[in-house]
Amino acid sequence: SQKIEQNSEALNIQEGKTATLTCNYTNYSPAYLQWYRQDPGRGPVFLLLIRENEKEKRKERLKVTFDTTLKQSLFHITASQPADSATYLCALPSSGSARQLTFGSGTQLTVLP
């Protein structure tokens, strides 16, 4: 089964800086990788999907890269704001079904004003 590791359980950065979160996976290379945001007491919310043939994907202040050689994805939030404070999860399709997802443990980001 797929194993996913996300860097550090918690990341604190200053407002205005760029936050960079890491997601590493083992075993098979997935067709795509996703990033979700989860706020306390809420379910995860889908942010971005990047496919194996895409090196980079952007959405507003978010940027995701996908390196299938390194088996790694980087998630960047530029010009970070306190409202970006949340837990960010990466997810990959499970080997048994493309519709099932395996989630990383998440990185809790705190943007300090």
Place this chain on the structure above:
Amino acid sequence: SAVISQKPSRDICQRGTSLTIQCQVDSQVTMMFWYRQQPGQSLTLIATANQGSEATYESGFVIDKFPISRPNLTFSTLTVSNMSPEDSSIYLCSVPGTGNTEAFFGQGTRLTVV
């Protein structure tokens, strides 16, 4: 996107009792997924609820402990049976998006067993 209503949002239950969690989707979906998120942990898939057939359970989860119903394409329930404090978790239902890639989640049910 799909809008998912999940209830209750939270509950405190006595050990040995059972709790049924409901999940209502605003559109018809073939698959619905139930996840558990233990404190400080990520999401773990419990089972896939298929309409018209038995749910498919992941390793470590059994039907007697987590019976699931899926009476139609917009609704599912998960029951946590004979609860113990170890069952204290957030339980989430989820459906795939129209692209069958991204997932949409309910707001979760925070269960505390005392």
